[in-house]
Amino acid sequence: MSESSQRKIRVAVVFGGRSTEHGVSCVSAGSILGALDPDEYEAVPVGITREGRWVLASGENPLAIEGGAMPEITAASGQAVVLPADPTSHDLVVLEPAEGAAAALAEVDVVFPALHGAYGEDGTIQGLLEMAGIPYVGANVFASAAAMDKEFTKKLAAAEGIPVGPYVVLRNGQELTQADRDRLGLPVFVKPSRAGSSFGISKVNNWDDFDAALAKARAIDPKVLVEAGIVGREVECGVLEGEAGGQPEASVLAEIRVVAGGHEFYDFEAKYLGDDCEYDLPANLSPELTARVRDLAVRTFTALDCAGLGRVDFFVTADGEVYLNEINTMPGFTSTSMFPRMWAASGLEYPKLVSRLIRTALRRGTGLH
Structure with a gap:
């Protein structure tokens, strides 16, 4: 750091983006920003519009679902900024200077890319951050790309003996x-x-x-x-990178049941816009089956060379077979999302979970060495 080591850690929370999951990302970011301890962290909220424009978001844009509508980042949401791919400087650059902007956008210590889907969870922003030399929360370029592409998730998992369906x-x-x-x-x-x-x-x-x-x-x-189609229960497990170089850790399991609304499966509306789902946390599985799912979750995380965090989703059949559905390297991160809820049930409350992810990112730094 160029300033006193006593200053707060500057965390740029990046959200929105060009994918179909723009609104979900905004809601995740709202929860993350709210969880950052102001005595320890200085939050820098950076929104990305659907067109790809980066802006310093203002507090006037509520990052929450209101009246069934998802939040949106537009060019009018704040000042335009860019992140140069220059490892000698961690500064965000203001394209439209205004009084006080330079102080607000001083050196960034770590980025929390609360982006879901294309141009955020697929290795693209991770590559930019690697080039810029800025530590960031979550998986690296390869793991992000491999986990985003369901074909290669399945191929890498199968190569490690993790069951996948036809x-x-x-x-x-x-x-x-x-x-x-x-x-x-x-x-x-x-x-x-x-x-x-x-x-x-x-x-x-x-x-x-x-x-x-x-x-x-x-x-x-x-x-x-x-x-x-696999007839089975939908069970999820959260995985965190081990602290101080330790082995990855698995959370308690959660089971999702769609009980209303006429949904054919756990679709977008069931996930975010209604009360049509029930959750068993922890999932009502036998100790042996619970241990198997948790082991497969950690093995999947490792097989894709993930870092930071991941939510691994499975199908569990009536005869006890377990099949990998997918892994998310930046799962939904609202305070009611399953990933933080599973870790809260495991004893790691939301603010402490966010802090742990930031500490892990800072310790890991950037690069492949």
């Missing part, structure tokens, strides 16, 4: 063959390979509906996964 990858221009249909059976889930928050996902119970589901997914990503 699936087919359809790249742009490819179609599902009859042999694929026979192997997968019905129902199938059709989903963009690189998206989150259940955007673009359809459950197909009849092959006559498949083409429309494929078009819906391809509107988000030209590469699409078609997964065999």
Whole structure:
């Protein structure tokens, strides 16, 4: 640090972004900013518009769901700023200088990229931060990209002996063959390979509906996964990078049950816009099955070379088989999201969880060494 070591740690919380998960990211950031201890941290809220413009966000824009509407970052939300990819300076640069702006945007010590989806959770901003030499919370470039792409998540997991269900990858221009249909059976889930928050996902119970589901997914990503439906319980586990070089740690488990609203699956509306879900925390599983899921969560985190944090989602069948669904390297981080709730149930309350992630990022620094 260029200033006194006694000063507060400056944390740039970056949120919004160009993905379909813009609003979810804003809500996550609102919770993170609210959890930062003002005696220890100086928060620098940096919003990214849907067009990719970076702005120093003001407190006038509530980062919360209001009346069923997600928050939005626009060019009018604050002053335009940029982060130069210059490792000799950790300063955000104001494009539209104003009185007091330089002091507000002095050297940043660490970035908390509370971004979900493309251009945030996929390795892109992680690459920028590596080039700029600024420590950041979460997985590195490779792990972020591999976890964001469900095809490669499954391939890396399978290579480590982690069970995954039957699936087919359809790249742009490819179609599902009859042999694929026979192997997968019905129902199938059709989903963009690189998206989150259940955007673009359809459950197909009849092959006559498949083409429309494929078009819906391809509107988000030209590469699409078609997964065999697995009848089972949806169980999640939070994983944290070990402190001081220790082994990754798994939280207690949570089970999600969609109980109302007529949802075919745990979709965006069920996750964020209603009261249609119930949660068992901890999940009502046998000790043996609980231990297996937690072990698989840590193994998945390690297989993808993750860092910081991850939420690993599984299907648990009636006969006790466990299948990996996906891993999120920057899961939803609102105070009511499952990742912080699982860690709170494990004894790590939300503000302490945020502080631990920042400490881990600062200790790890940047680079591959």
